[in-house]
Amino acid sequence: MDLSPILNPLNDAQRAAVTAPLGPVLVLAGAGSGKTRVLTHRIAWVIQAENSSPHNILAVTFTNKAAAEMRARVEKLLNVPGSALWIGTFHGIAHRLLRVHWREAGLPQGFQILDSEDQQRLIKKIVRAAELDETRWVPREVQWFINSNKDEGRRPQHLKDGNDPTRAQLIKLYAAYEESCARAGVVDFAELLLRAYELWRDNPALLAHYRRRFQHVLVDEFQDTNDIQYAWLKLLAPPQAIAAGQQLAAGDARPSYPFVVGDDDQAIYSWRNARAENLQQFRRDYPQAQLFRLEQNYRSTATILEAANGLIAHNAGRLGKQLWTEGARGELIRLYAAFNERDEAEFVTHRIREHVARGGLRREIAILYRSNAQSRVFEEAFLSARVPYRVYGGLRFFERAEIKDALAYLRLLSNRRDDASFERVVNLPTRGVGAKSLDVLREYARGAGTSLWEAAGACIAAGSLGARAAAAIHGFMALIERLAGETRALALHEQVDQVLRGSGLVEHYKRDKADRGEARVENLDELVSAARGFTPEASDLPPLEAFLAHAALESGEGQAGEWEDCVQMMTLHSAKGLEFPVVFLAGMEEGLFPHQRSTAGLDGLEEERRLCYVGMTRAMRQLYLTYAEQRRLHGVDSYGQASRFIRELPEELIEEVRPRVQVSRPVAVGRFRPEEPAVAGVRLGARVRHGKFGEGVVLNVEGSGAHARVQVSFERQGTKWLMVQYANLEPL
Numbered sequence: 001m002d003l004s005p006i007l008n009p010l011n012d013a014q015r016a017a018v019t020a021p022l023g024p025v026l027v028l029a030g031a032g033s034g035k036t037r038v039l040t041h042r043i044a045w046v047i048q049a050e051n052s053s054p055h056n057i058l059a060v061t062f063t064n065k066a067a068a069e070m071r072a073r074v075e076k077l078l079n080v081p082g083s084a085l086w087i088g089t090f091h092g093i094a095h096r097l098l099r100v101h102w103r104e105a106g107l108p109q110g111f112q113i114l115d116s117e118d119q120q121r122l123i124k125k126i127v128r129a130a131e132l133d134e135t136r137w138v139p140r141e142v143q144w145f146i147n148s149n150k151d152e153g154r155r156p157q158h159l160k161d162g163n164d165p166t167r168a169q170l171i172k173l174y175a176a177y178e179e180s181c182a183r184a185g186v187v188d189f190a191e192l193l194l195r196a197y198e199l200w201r202d203n204p205a206l207l208a209h210y211r212r213r214f215q216h217v218l219v220d221e222f223q224d225t226n227d228i229q230y231a232w233l234k235l236l237a238p239p240q241a242i243a244a245g246q247q248l249a250a251g252d253a254r255p256s257y258p259f260v261v262g263d264d265d266q267a268i269y270s271w272r273n274a275r276a277e278n279l280q281q282f283r284r285d286y287p288q289a290q291l292f293r294l295e296q297n298y299r300s301t302a303t304i305l306e307a308a309n310g311l312i313a314h315n316a317g318r319l320g321k322q323l324w325t326e327g328a329r330g331e332l333i334r335l336y337a338a339f340n341e342r343d344e345a346e347f348v349t350h351r352i353r354e355h356v357a358r359g360g361l362r363r364e365i366a367i368l369y370r371s372n373a374q375s376r377v378f379e380e381a382f383l384s385a386r387v388p389y390r391v392y393g394g395l396r397f398f399e400r401a402e403i404k405d406a407l408a409y410l411r412l413l414s415n416r417r418d419d420a421s422f423e424r425v426v427n428l429p430t431r432g433v434g435a436k437s438l439d440v441l442r443e444y445a446r447g448a449g450t451s452l453w454e455a456a457g458a459c460i461a462a463g464s465l466g467a468r469a470a471a472a473i474h475g476f477m478a479l480i481e482r483l484a485g486e487t488r489a490l491a492l493h494e495q496v497d498q499v500l501r502g503s504g505l506v507e508h509y510k511r512d513k514a515d516r517g518e519a520r521v522e523n524l525d526e527l528v529s530a531a532r533g534f535t536p537e538a539s540d541l542p543p544l545e546a547f548l549a550h551a552a553l554e555s556g557e558g559q560a561g562e563w564e565d566c567v568q569m570m571t572l573h574s575a576k577g578l579e580f581p582v583v584f585l586a587g588m589e590e591g592l593f594p595h596q597r598s599t600a601g602l603d604g605l606e607e608e609r610r611l612c613y614v615g616m617t618r619a620m621r622q623l624y625l626t627y628a629e630q631r632r633l634h635g636v637d638s639y640g641q642a643s644r645f646i647r648e649l650p651e652e653l654i655e656e657v658r659p660r661v662q663v664s665r666p667v668a669v670g671r672f673r674p675e676e677p678a679v680a681g682v683r684l685g686a687r688v689r690h691g692k693f694g695e696g697v698v699l700n701v702e703g704s705g706a707h708a709r710v711q712v713s714f715e716r717q718g719t720k721w722l723m724v725q726y727a728n729l730e731p732l
């Protein structure tokens with residue numbers, strides 16, 4: 001058998017890891033050193049050289065995109081269809097297991113997935129139903145309490161209140177939330193993982209079956225696993241059994257072997273309860289694990305790599321590794337200080353155009369940002385400049401209100417007990433179902449322990465609703481039943497189309513002239529296209545259910561145009577594991593990145609720095625850093641300073657780009673430079689007063705005319721750059 005296609009594309013260290021004798025393996029290595037390549041080749045290796053079958057493989061990656069890539073790579077290496085392999089995200093795999101074993105997992109067959117926004121809405125309802133003050137029991141905080149307990153494997157009955165009334169109340173809310181979910185037949189993201197864990201833990205025969213089946217369990221990005229994910233992995237590959245099994249000759253007792261790869265410098269999900277300590281814990285749990293380190297980076301130019309190494313060196317308590325490359329020095333990192341967020345987007349648009357004019361592809365370019373909301377300004381600039389783009393991850397498409405409305409109808413079709421969906425659309429389009437009638441239904445549902453759908457039926461029968469409301473709700477229920485009947489035999493996209501029209505949603509948005517009605521109708525049309533282009537991964541589900549699960553799990557990835565040559569946009573968090581020839585890190589401002597919330601604690605700041613490291617190491621050839629001195633985000637203006645991360649980079653690796661203003665400014669932002677001329681009457685060193693920021697001293701001036709700007713150190717508000725034209729500075 002020719003193993004050279006598997007082994008040739010590897011360096012010595014990588015080859016050693018790929019061909020390691022069967023047993024637990026840990027690969028600990030920095031960005032771009034080939035961890036994912038090693039994991040993929042290991043799959044091919046155990047199939048070809050160790051006589052495993054593709055059915056014996058369970059591979060966990062971080063995103064659906066990464067899973068698809070891995071599947072394709074294995075297919076290419078082995079020349080076999082990758083569909084036999086179980087490759088997916090933890091959530092995707094847990095979901096697949098629960099669909100197959102819904103009965104053992106104690107779930108209704110048609111259970112639905114509750115995304116984070118739905119979850120918050122449900123919690124809000126529960127807080128209200130308990131007659132608690134929402135400002136004291138903030139739904140988002142309750143949500144955090146529930147999810148972090150689930151992520152650590154704790155149900156309400158495991159929690160002790162320690163005589164703390166606040167905690168006691170939170171535990172009660174958690175229990176009430178669980179009841180509601182069970183009643184509605186819905187499962188949130190954290191629940192998927194916990195349920196899948198309990199499924200195996202509590203069903204030894206089932207677990208034994210999967211242990212026999214998955215002889216190899218491989219996990220990418222191991223540094224971002226949480227407690228429950230790791231516990232789940234250990235169920236499949238129990239350390240004690242491995243220790244004992246290695247002395248055994250053969251037979252059933254052979255356990256699954258974990259093969260995990262990770263990088264502590266890229267741990268960026270601790271806010272979602274991930275534990276980078278799992279890397280060290282793995283070595284304690286599997287003392288016989290073979291450890292491999294990879295140090296050569298194949299992705300980035302020497303300049304980019306050195307800058308990234310320089311940045312991450314500011315973190316303490318690292319496991320420590322130094323990456324090197326044989327690659328070219330490459331171009332300097334470009335820094336652009338934009339006047340505001342629109343200028344930033346224009347600059348990026350301009351550079352994209354240049355790239356394309358030189359024969360480059362748009363898909364080689366990624367725009368990475370800290371916060372989802374930053375994408376909108378780029379989207380607008382790209383739309384008007386006709387630059388095709390695609391937003392990944394960030395729950396764009398399926399998060400849109402009109403799409404969620406449509407999905408709510410579809411979800412009700414497949415599960416009448418889905419209360420969140422019922423509430424969302426029972427009066428959309430308006431049918432005359434008021435808040436009071438809904439209260440009656442809720443009250444009844446709570447008392448009788450039923451869903452709202454059942455409550456509605458009962459309340460209509462009992463005459464406990466007003467005549468108008470009863471007729472409206474009855475009409476709504478009849479509509480759902482009718483749509484379900486009419487669409488049962490249709491193809492998925494026809495089903496979606498008919499529900500959109502039959503429900504009156506399309507009409508509703510068409511009439512809505514003021515609030516982007518037209519764009520919303522277009523989005524609804526896009527949903528039909530998404531349904532048309534949809535191919536379910538696991539064929540054991542009815543298409544509609546598979547599609548709804550897809551919508552909840554893979555939000556954003558259903559957008560049309562994946563095949564098109566388009567600019568890639570995503571948050572830094574979702575860029576993990578990916579690489580692009582050209583990367584723009586946008587919004588490099590204090591408060592935005594590092595994020596305001598994270599700068600208080602050292603841990604938070606270090607995680608932000610790792611996030612920046614992840615962002616920089618996505619770049620292969622060119623890296624741009626941009627920031628805006630004035631930014632309007634969520635409707636609020638702020639005047640930012642350049643991110644401290646810019647200052648932490650080795651200065652000689654950076655070149656500042658200032659295409660519009662003649663004066664260039666050194667990287668060390670805010671240095672006093674007396675040779676600067678006065679601009680628009682504002683002199684260096686002068687004392688000035690600003691309407692909002694109070695009094696300060698002019699530190700820096702540059703540009704002229706409409707672009708003239710000054711940097712002022714305000715006594716109370718810190719240092720800011722201002723446009724002279726708008727700042728109305730008063731000399732003192």
Ligand code: ATP
Nearest residue numbers: 009010011030031032033034035036037298299577
């Ligand atoms: P990250 O930490 O960002 O997830 P990684 O360690 O998983 O990175 P890979 O994505 O596997 O790294 O590899 C980075 C790039 O280097 C890829 O383009 C990969 O194809 C290439 N590469 C890896 N190993 C080699 C090698 N031995 N020879 C040539 N190219 C390689």
Ligand code: MG
Nearest residue numbers: 035036220577
């Ligand atoms: Mg990787």
